[in-house]
Amino acid sequence: xxxxxxxxxxxxxxxxxxxxxxxxxxxxxxxxxxxxxxxxxxxxxxxxxxxxxxxxxxxxxxxx
Numbered sequence: 001x002x003x004x005x006x007x008x009x010x011x012x013x014x015x016x017x018x019x020x021x022x023x024x025x026x027x028x029x030x031x032x033x034x035x036x037x038x039x040x041x042x043x044x045x046x047x048x049x050x051x052x053x054x055x056x057x058x059x060x061x062x063x064x
Contacts, residue, residue, distance in 0.1 A: 032062060035062075036061040036062050039060070039061045039064055040052060040056065040061050043055060
């Protein structure tokens with residue numbers, strides 16, 4: 001059996017908020033950012049990009 005290499009695709013999303021606040025109002029600690037990134041990467045593995053963008057805009061990355 002050969003080793004499988006898993007690659008992760010990164011998509012840069014422009015900020016939606018003008019004032020710099022998180023869309024959901026959730027704090028922006030390192031742990032929050034890491035959880036948000038994990039959520040986004042997981043979603044990107046099975047959802048279309050426009051769905052992921054909408055979920056981020058709605059703040060789901062920080063609240064799930």
